[in-house]
Amino acid sequence: MAKGDPGVTTRSRRAAPRSKRAASAATGEPELVQLLTPEGERIESAFGPDGTEYRVDFTDEEYRGLYRDLVLVRKLDAEATALQRQGELGLWASLLGQEAAQVGSGRALRSQDMAFPTYREHGVLYCRGIDPIMPLGLFRGVDQGGWDPNEFKFNMYTIVIGAQTLHATGYAMGVHMDGRTGTEDGEAVIAYFGDGATSQGDVNEAFVWASVFNAPLVFFCQNNQYAISEPLERQTRVPLYQRAGGFGFPGVRVDGNDVLASYAVTRHALDNARLGQGPSLIEAYTYRMGAHTTSDDPTRYRIASEVEAWQAKDPIARMKAFLVNQQIADESFFTEVDEQARTESVHLRERVLNMPNPQPVTMFDHVYPHGSPELDEQRAQFTKYMESFEGSAH
Amino acid sequence: MATETLTLGKALNTGLRKALENDPKVVIMGEDVGKLGGVFRITDGLQKDFGDQRVIDTPLAESGIIGTAVGLAIRGFRPVCEIQFDGFVYPAYDQIVSQVAKMHYRSQGKVTIPMVIRIPYGGGIGAVEHHSESPEAYFAHTAGLKVVTCANPQDAYVMIQQAIASDDPIVFLEPKRRYWEKGPVELDAPLDAAYPLHSSRVARAGTDATVLAYGPMVRTALDAATAAAEDGRELEVIDLRTLSPLDLTAAYESVKRTGRCVVVHEAPGNLGLGSEIAARITEECFYSLESPVLRVTGFDTPYPASRVEEEYLPDLDRVLDAVDRTFGW
Numbered sequence: 196m197a198k199g200d201p202g203v204t205t206r207s208r209r210a211a212p213r214s215k216r217a218a219s220a221a222t223g224e225p226e227l228v229q230l231l232t233p234e235g236e237r238i239e240s241a242f243g244p245d246g247t248e249y250r251v252d253f254t255d256e257e258y259r260g261l262y263r264d265l266v267l268v269r270k271l272d273a274e275a276t277a278l279q280r281q282g283e284l285g286l287w288a289s290l291l292g293q294e295a296a297q298v299g300s301g302r303a304l305r306s307q308d309m310a311f312p313t314y315r316e317h318g319v320l321y322c323r324g325i326d327p328i329m330p331l332g333l334f335r336g337v338d339q340g341g342w343d344p345n346e347f348k349f350n351m352y353t354i355v356i357g358a359q360t361l362h363a364t365g366y367a368m369g370v371h372m373d374g375r376t377g378t379e380d381g382e383a384v385i386a387y388f389g390d391g392a393t394s395q396g397d398v399n400e401a402f403v404w405a406s407v408f409n410a411p412l413v414f415f416c417q418n419n420q421y422a423i424s425e426p427l428e429r430q431t432r433v434p435l436y437q438r439a440g441g442f443g444f445p446g447v448r449v450d451g452n453d454v455l456a457s458y459a460v461t462r463h464a465l466d467n468a469r470l471g472q473g474p475s476l477i478e479a480y481t482y483r484m485g486a487h488t489t490s491d492d493p494t495r496y497r498i499a500s501e502v503e504a505w506q507a508k509d510p511i512a513r514m515k516a517f518l519v520n521q522q523i524a525d526e527s528f529f530t531e532v533d534e535q536a537r538t539e540s541v542h543l544r545e546r547v548l549n550m551p552n553p554q555p556v557t558m559f560d561h562v563y564p565h566g567s568p569e570l571d572e573q574r575a576q577f578t579k580y581m582e583s584f585e586g587s588a589h
Numbered sequence: 590m591a592t593e594t595l596t597l598g599k600a601l602n603t604g605l606r607k608a609l610e611n612d613p614k615v616v617i618m619g620e621d622v623g624k625l626g627g628v629f630r631i632t633d634g635l636q637k638d639f640g641d642q643r644v645i646d647t648p649l650a651e652s653g654i655i656g657t658a659v660g661l662a663i664r665g666f667r668p669v670c671e672i673q674f675d676g677f678v679y680p681a682y683d684q685i686v687s688q689v690a691k692m693h694y695r696s697q698g699k700v701t702i703p704m705v706i707r708i709p710y711g712g713g714i715g716a717v718e719h720h721s722e723s724p725e726a727y728f729a730h731t732a733g734l735k736v737v738t739c740a741n742p743q744d745a746y747v748m749i750q751q752a753i754a755s756d757d758p759i760v761f762l763e764p765k766r767r768y769w770e771k772g773p774v775e776l777d778a779p780l781d782a783a784y785p786l787h788s789s790r791v792a793r794a795g796t797d798a799t800v801l802a803y804g805p806m807v808r809t810a811l812d813a814a815t816a817a818a819e820d821g822r823e824l825e826v827i828d829l830r831t832l833s834p835l836d837l838t839a840a841y842e843s844v845k846r847t848g849r850c851v852v853v854h855e856a857p858g859n860l861g862l863g864s865e866i867a868a869r870i871t872e873e874c875f876y877s878l879e880s881p882v883l884r885v886t887g888f889d890t891p892y893p894a895s896r897v898e899e900e901y902l903p904d905l906d907r908v909l910d911a912v913d914r915t916f917g918w
């Protein structure tokens with residue numbers, strides 16, 4: 196699939212002719228919208244809790260494109276984890292297991308839409324067309340995030356949990372006030388956060404504001420079941436998507452390991468937002484397969500059988516099974532994708548190793564848009580001080 | 590008496606354990622403090638031994654942690670709250686400054702809030718942004734709060750217990766980059782004897798100039814003193830231990846002898862603790878001073894990317910450079 200905008204025009208011939216209601220209380224499984232089963236079986240359409248019908252129609256090329264995205268994003272993430280282990284990054288927050296939620300939602304964004312990420316949205320970042328080297332500067336400690344949020348319509352990473360949901364709300368209010376909603380080509384905003392974040396005051400305040408101001412905003416919660424060590428039960432006693440009702444907007448739970456459903460549900464919510472129908476909450480039900488970050492030790496709070504159960508729901512494996520079963524892709528395609536992933540990750544590694552440290556004096560830059568006499572003075576003194584060392588290169 | 594060699598982190602853990610044992614009203618609460626034992630493992634093993642009613646994994650909401658602790662304190666508990674990192678205390682700032690600090694005053698003494706707010710603070714561990722800040726001045730500026738910080742395992746062990754036993758709300762700053770440094774800890778040390786909570790102490794005696802430091806910078810000041818001694822200059826190092834209220838008795842006494850004073854902290858210099866300390870020493874020791882009181886601090890920038898933090902943080906060279914300058918006047 197080409198970067199940007201997967202079409203929804205040609206109907207798929209591949210879909211099995213059956214529909215599924217979201218509510219499946221009988222099975223005891225969480226109610227979720229699913230279009231691709233863990234076995235790789237296509238479901239033609241599925242319904243949300245409010246009766247909304249979700250479906251996607253992709254061309255073969257677009258299906259292959261989504262698969263390529265998933266594999267590349269996983270590989271780049273694995274490379275970053277390895278770089279951290281080798282001491283080249285101070286920290287890395289891996290997205291392993293969450294590729295489908297991120298690629299699905301990321302590809303559902305239109306070019307005019309704005310995204311507000313946490314620190315884990317490397318897959319969305321990739322979909323926004325941002326060089327994957329960008330977040331590595333932050334984690335290596337050479338900068339604090341290098342891309343231009345306005346150019347790429349993807350804000351800086353946010354480390355304080357939940358803070359960005361309010362930024363996204365304000366931004367979306369601005370979109371509304373600029374008159375950029377209410378039409379097919381209107382703008383929409385998406386805010387990413389985790390299950391832990393739903394406990395934060397900021398997130399709840401964002402829900403209130405977005406609702407009251409009918410902000411064109413999609414709250415996209417990746418429920419990966421843990422906030423560092425704390426399981427979901429430490430954050431909530433009700434399914435997260437159901438909270439939306441109390442704030443006055445729709446909520447839906449999607450299978451976050453299903454890239455097709457993640458795409459369909461997000462696209463629908465974004466379109467509603469851009470048409471002026473206000474905010475909604477998507478809970479992408481998924482699992483963090485690795486550690487929270489490279490400094491975490493999940494063996495202290497997580498059992499192996501749980502991880503195994505989720506392994507069976509792997510987002511890439513099911514997409515591959517689908518492509519194979521429907522003869523959309525053959526072995527040579529998979530080999531080629533793996534080869535591309537390998538090449539790109541080797542390239543990434545080389546570039547990370549060559550990332551220069553910033554000149555210390557740059558720490559004085561950009562504190563104020565128009566500078567400050569005090570800082571100018573400190574900068575001058577600092578420069579002089581550094582020069583006072585013998586053999587100083589400064 | 591039982592003396593053990595412990596890391597500063599383990600000393601805190603042992604102190605917390607003792608506090609939990611000694612008073613059933615003490616509860617520990619915070620993000621990941623239970624099973625994980627905190628991201629720095631300072632509460633390691635405590636939930637296992639005291640249960641999840643006494644060592645409570647809270648929702649991820651700093652304002653909620655402090656706000657609910659206020660209610661628990663009114664009800665007669667002694668909450669010990671962990672804020673995971675310095676840079677994440679700000680969502681709770683409103684609760685701390687507007688509620689915690691003022692309850693006693695507003696109730697004309699009828700309500701006490703015997704709360705401890707533990708914050709791993711400061712830089713030097715190569716962390717990403719929001720994980721290396723020194724917010725002490727914000728809290729020291731607030732009437733109704735007390736602010737303390739420990740610099741070695743012995744103090745960590747004693748001071749955390751003193752803080753929990755105190756009826757004041759206390760912001761307890763833990764120098765995170767010193768968590769792994771070891772030292773002797775006298776486990777039976779009486780809590781109120783040698784060094785009450787709100788007192789400074791002479792960390793190294795000297796005659797030629799006085800260096801005032803606290804928390805992570807005490808180690809740096811001591812290292813500078815060792816280096817200066819090789820050049821024949823004896824520096825007196827004072828560990829302030831308590832930042833609000835400030836105990837400058839030892840500092841005044843020292844500066845009157847040495848005539849020279851350098852204050853060191855990691856936080857930005859502008860309106861930092863150093864400004865207050867320099868002003869007070871100038872007022873108190875004016876006729877003994879041979880030179881102005883100098884400050885060695887972080888710069889007035891946000892905490893920079895970690896690859897340049899070594900340049901940002903005061904180090905031995907910058908301390909010695911300031912000492913040299915006090916002799917140049």
Ligand SMILES: Cc1ncc(C[n+]2csc(CCOP(=O)(O)OP(=O)(O)O)c2C)c(N)n1
Binds near residue numbers: 354357422649673680
């Ligand atoms: C306000 C704040 N408090 C604490 C932290 C430390 N912290 C970083 S990530 C995290 C857990 C976040 O969990 P969740 O929102 O579920 O997102 P996930 O990382 O699982 O995607 C915590 C406690 C923080 N970054 N910000």
